[in-house]
Amino acid sequence: MEINMPQFPEPYWRADSQNSEFPSLSEDTKCDVAIVGGGIAGITTAYLLQKEGKDVVLIDATTLMNGTTGHTTAKITSQHGLIYDEFIQHFGKEKARHYYDANEEGLAFIRDLVSKNQIDCDFSQQDAYVYTNDDTYIEKLKKEDQAYEQLGIEGGLVDETSLPFSVKRAITIRNQAQFHPVKYLRFLIDEFIKQGGKIHENTTASDVATGDNPKVITREGHKITCSYLVCATHFPFYDKRGFYFARMYGERSYALGVKTKKPITDGMYISAEDPKRSIRFTPLGNENLMIIGGEKHKTGQGINTSKHYEALAKFSHELFPDAEIAYRWATHDLITLDKLPYVGHLTENQENIFIATGFRKWGMTNSTNAAKMIRDAILEKENPYRELFTPHRFYADPSLKKLVQENADVAKHLIKGKIELVRRKPEDLKVDEGSVVTVNGKRAGGYRDQDGQLHLVDTTCRHMGCEVEWNDGERTWDCPCHASRYDIDGNVIEGPTTKPLKKVEGDNNAK
Template sequence: MSQHNQGEGKLPQNPEPYWREFIDLPEFPQLNEDIDVDVVIVGGGITGLTSAYLLVNEGLKVAVLEADKLLNGTTGHTTAKITAQHDLIYDEFLHNFGRSKARLYYEANTDALNFIRKTVEEHQIDCDLQEEDAYIYATTDDYASKLEKEAKAYETIGIDGELVDSIPFNIDIKKALIMKNQAQFHPIKYLAHLIDIIKEKGGLIFEQTTAVNVETGEQPTVLTREGQRVTGNYVLSCSHFPFYEGLGLFSTRMYADRSYIIAVKTKEQYPGGMYISADQPTRSLRSTSINNEEMILIGGESHKTGQGMDTMEHYKALETFGEQVFGLEEIAYRWSAQDLVTLDKIPYIGEITSGQRNILVATGYRKWGMTNGTAAALLFKDIIKGEKNTYQSLYSPGRFYAHPSLKNFLVSNADVVKHLIKGKIETSDKNIDNLANDEGAVITVNGHRKGAYKDEEGNVHIVDTTCTHIGCEVEWNSGERSWDCPCHGSRFSYTGEVLEGPAEKPLQKYDYTMLDNLTSEDSGY
């Protein structure tokens, strides 16, 4: 394994997820001409590819546009639990939206789980699908009380669950809540098979093809960065952050959250099941087989993107937890994921606005994209076919509940304003000369805030730290060697290229040798 450490307790140097290793995914060309199809799908993750699979099976002509490589985004960085147990959520939904909507959310995600089971069985897909019970556990009395309320919500909604007093780990818990008959799998193996079917049935797939806008109308047209036009009867925005916001204003109605995962070989054998802590910081556990060896995926440590402590500390915290609970023999991989959280914690899936019924969006999965992404694809298929879908109003992007949405809207946007102002007045005493190799930091050059990274060979990469979305100041992420925006979660490589939206334009780059000539006109935003 390329990512294995060279000794106990040492984190791998590069953050690469396990899922893509050992899998030979086909490569697809960049789009270089204008085309017409029935449905244009933007985004090559679980939502986009499942949508394409469903629609080609309906006889529709489909084009998938992926800005990078297929399955290299959020889907490739998941823990790949397939479950309707999404943290402590059902008691909250019950009180905020009522039994009907809480039950619908459970049913939508259970339907998605059953669809994946059925698809794996129908096509005999070898994707390590395993039936597992899912557990939320509490280590404090406060969260044990919340688990008891969640258990009552399960009973009210009609969820097959059970409250227990122990789990088979060296963790002192107060209570745990089980959701039975859930599952886990290898997402890339599963979706690689769907890609083959999409190709066989005439679906078009293009990589390195970035969609930047939509011309609306009876037949909307997606415009690419290179100037190509893709016209269809429907456009599905299945990218992590919607590439086209229309009047949706999604950047004000979601926030970006990062979390961390390590894949470890342990001294203690894993007893089965999928686990997540109710308490903070979050701890998530599941097993997987890597090269015929059992490994445990330990996840958690979530925080708002671009905010908080040095990101390497989050990996170290997971390492410490793993050592205490299991005893670590080896840390094989480390990686992180970015997820979007909506105001009311239910994803936005459906018509982007009431006036644009042929432009559909799916976003805001709050770390639970395997089921919510599949539910989105099933909903899209029904909308396009003109068939009734029970979950359309639940997920509608046009919804806005006074409680808790209004409160969360105000809090979230106050946080954006705080970081916008804070970034403009912060100064740095760092300079290029005192940066070590493989170190990045905010520096000050002739009174201007810039970002510098010195690579392992000692080459210096300078960027403007002003995010190209709304002008907040990005911060250095040492764990991923990226520049992350604390306002809406845009992320950029150390050379300034966009890694995550909503930003569409790269950070301005500077020639290291020309920095002494920097003037006020070059100060960015």
């Protein structure tokens, strides 16, 4: 079957983006709170604090909502896969219930804000489902149902869904929601600006001078002096003594925007088994667009990433024979050792620097709750979820086991990249092809663009020296060790790195 899809990735949420453009920071400035990162966590935190009378400056390395927030499936739900039975086993009933309550509060915040302000963001209430057609997962769904009963979660097991295929079993949480994240955040941005907040795009934070009044130092050398700093940059751009690179790993997943004459118009769905399949709809003019998501692998590892798009396209055509793939995109998520986000002080000794990260693909509710937690901490108010999400927790099971596994994986890929035998040369690359190549006897990364221009970079990641790999689906260089990502010219897309790849000299027109 021939599969047609857009040549270049573009998320549906940003396809008609009409965002305001904000100037880059061009001089030193002062404020009460500096927020680095223009996704849902950073924008919501900025909105809440400015509303409380704080003077807030928000900066982003590129443009607002261009990271994970703009590449999500945008489910607003507390059903994060089959997680509650696992959380009860690892953390106990009270902490598992706290996690559910925190995410329900995030959902309620979004719902109430949309309702009160009549925000046009395609918000709709939907039930959320985890389904299976694998006999080995039926028992897991039963255990999850028991966890729902223990925690008082509204929902439970069902035998039928609105999916265009039968399922062996499914479990639901009632009264969840979905929306258009970019439309929703435009309202928060506009309100933030009206209340006196300041935004600077294309402003990269590169370092922090700590102290009673931290200073964010940008790549251009400008300083933002503040009383509080919030790192909402997906991976904390400032990681001194926090060692977050060893306590999280990056994972890629994929999505398609699919047009069909017979869309599903009820419910949000995700499979229990792998490969994951996420299914929901969103309004598209007078029609509905299906958002088909799934596939996953560690960043910088696995098969040619284009194969993941192809697998989702095949699945889409099985569901909808008339499927037309209008959009495709991938997202980059960070997962902590125990699967709970890190929200709170960067380190125990730096109480004026906060982070919010590790949302494990469920950032709509987790990010919103994180923003509320950080607001309360800065305003010196109590918050019931502070202990649960503190970055300084350590639960021996499963944290210790996972820490050993992840760092063994890092070591494996560090060694693999150093001893790999590279046979290809830059002149072997065709138009729109990227690969690891040899230049002057050394490993390098090459990509030949649509105009035949060759882009050469050193493949050694500037974070901790692992060798990056070519990502064909997004045309990026991805690090298999700690999930840093770079564009074809070596510019940073995702941390933990803050430095670009080094350039490699070569004949840029070599063919």
